Amino acid sequence: MASEPRPAPAADAGSDPLAARDAELARPRDAELARPRDAELARPRITSVPVRFTSARTRAMPESVFAHMDAAKAAARAAGRDVIDLSIGSSDLAPPPEALAALRDATADPATYGYCLASGSRPLREAAVRWHRERFGDPPGGPLDPDAHALQLIGSQEGLAHLLWAVADAGDAVLLPDPAYPSYFGAVAVAGLEAIALPLLQQNGFLPDLDAVDPRAADRARALVLNYPNNPTAGVADEAFFDRAVAFCRRHGLLLVHDFPYVDTVDGEACAPSVLSRPGALEVAIELYSASKSFHMGGFRIGWALGHPEAIAALARVKGAVDFNAYLGIQRAAVAALARPRSAARRDALVFAARRAALAAALAEVGWPLSAPPAGMYLWARIPTVAGALAADSLAFCDALVRDTGVALAPGRGFGPNGEGYVRFALVRDADPLREAARRVGAFLTRQG
Numbered sequence: 299m300a301s302e303p304r305p306a307p308a309a310d311a312g313s314d315p316l317a318a319r320d321a322e323l324a325r326p327r328d329a330e331l332a333r334p335r336d337a338e339l340a341r342p343r344i345t346s347v348p349v350r351f352t353s354a355r356t357r358a359m360p361e362s363v364f365a366h367m368d369a370a371k372a373a374a375r376a377a378g379r380d381v382i383d384l385s386i387g388s389s390d391l392a393p394p395p396e397a398l399a400a401l402r403d404a405t406a407d408p409a410t411y412g413y414c415l416a417s418g419s420r421p422l423r424e425a426a427v428r429w430h431r432e433r434f435g436d437p438p439g440g441p442l443d444p445d446a447h448a449l450q451l452i453g454s455q456e457g458l459a460h461l462l463w464a465v466a467d468a469g470d471a472v473l474l475p476d477p478a479y480p481s482y483f484g485a486v487a488v489a490g491l492e493a494i495a496l497p498l499l500q501q502n503g504f505l506p507d508l509d510a511v512d513p514r515a516a517d518r519a520r521a522l523v524l525n526y527p528n529n530p531t532a533g534v535a536d537e538a539f540f541d542r543a544v545a546f547c548r549r550h551g552l553l554l555v556h557d558f559p560y561v562d563t564v565d566g567e568a569c570a571p572s573v574l575s576r577p578g579a580l581e582v583a584i585e586l587y588s589a590s591k592s593f594h595m596g597g598f599r600i601g602w603a604l605g606h607p608e609a610i611a612a613l614a615r616v617k618g619a620v621d622f623n624a625y626l627g628i629q630r631a632a633v634a635a636l637a638r639p640r641s642a643a644r645r646d647a648l649v650f651a652a653r654r655a656a657l658a659a660a661l662a663e664v665g666w667p668l669s670a671p672p673a674g675m676y677l678w679a680r681i682p683t684v685a686g687a688l689a690a691d692s693l694a695f696c697d698a699l700v701r702d703t704g705v706a707l708a709p710g711r712g713f714g715p716n717g718e719g720y721v722r723f724a725l726v727r728d729a730d731p732l733r734e735a736a737r738r739v740g741a742f743l744t745r746q747g
């Protein structure tokens with residue numbers, strides 16, 4: 299069974315280094331892993347592979363909250379529950395038809411069948427730079443150059459993980475928001491880095507208090523990671539905040555990494571600001587974009603980075619050892635999507651805004667009032683006290699909720715210690731299923747109270 303601790307190895311752990319590693323791994327990593335679970339939840343676990351082929355970096359990676367919920371959903375389905383899955387931020391809207399047509403055409407074009415070297419990715423880099431100019435104008439430091447300031451990514455998640463390898467050495471520190479998109483923690487562990495947590499608190503609008511960061515910690519860090527509109531909190535940053543962040547990074551010699559996949563999810567006519575448009579930013583910042591959220595193409599695995607030429611070149615070098623760029627047809631699909639008029643992005647943002655309003659209203663009706671944020675694909679909600687002991691244990695809350703009602707949410711704890719006590723609703727279903735989810739959540743809370 300997946301969650302059972304392995305039996306302690308027979309060898310003398312004191313004298314045999316491999317046995318010592320075995321013994322270390324045989325210890326449950328925390329009480330949660332030691333909890334007996336249903337056999338339905340069995341899934342591959344790091345500790346089930348021979349330890350000599352598992353690096354310390356790999357073992358340092360936290361368990362994936364999404365994998366946990368995947369197993370909990372499978373168990374609920376197996377038990378006959380109708381699952382409403384709001385645990386993953388995978389957009390259910392349709393990719394742009396012109397992107398799908400470009401991909402279809404590309405599969406019939408033999409010129410797309412070979413390895414795509416860097417020069418082959420130029421059309422996407424040009425399209426990304428053009429898109430940024432049309433949306434935000436030229437950065438104060440001068441226009442972006444597709445060859446110096448742009449790079450294609452296999453999604454912003456891939457980009458961030460390899461960027462950390464590219465710009466920091468094992469043992470270095472990185473300033474990381476808490477809560478944050480869970481893959482950040484794995485990426486930091488794999489790069490052998492130390493994470494210095496920047497709490498994102500509701501009373502600060504989920505922005506980090508940069509004045510509260512110990513200057514010695516900031517001096518020894520290599521990068522500051524930000525993400526606005528934010529996952530999971532849906533917090534938004536304004537230009538004044540980015541100006542402070544740029545000044546902070548310049549003062550402490552940090553690379554400002556702005557993970558920006560939710561650029562297109564802001565309500566109304568306002569644009570989520572690009573940090574690259576702030577004075578001085580191009581000298582310290584890199585911004586990561588994604589077709590997953592802007593164009594509902596999460597499965598296609600395509601994104602791009604814009605920003606500081608040295609960071610771009612370092613990332614390109616690391617990626618050169620890892621991948622040959624995305625399939626050219628997928629790059630062409632992204633180019634087609636980037637040429638869409640802004641009105642298309644606005645239309646999609648309105649869909650998420652309407653869902654957000656519907657879910658917030660339905661939750662308020664069942665006694666879970668929330669303030670709906672002005673952006674993003676999520677509602678980030680403190681578990682109400684009526685949930686009793688479950689209010690302080692988001693993983694237990696989500697396990698019980700999906701088991702009893704089929705509603706799957708993401709437990710806040712998976713986003714970092716400051717996420718404990720919260721859950722995240724992903725707005726990836728229409729208003730009616732969202733209302734039904736709220737109704738079931740309400741009945742569940744009533745049973746707890």
Ligand SMILES: Cc1ncc(COP(=O)(O)O)c(C=O)c1O
Binds near residue numbers: 600
């Ligand atoms: C903050 C953040 N960064 C990155 C990603 C992953 O983006 P991509 O699909 O481009 O790898 C997500 C996905 O939910 C996210 O929320």
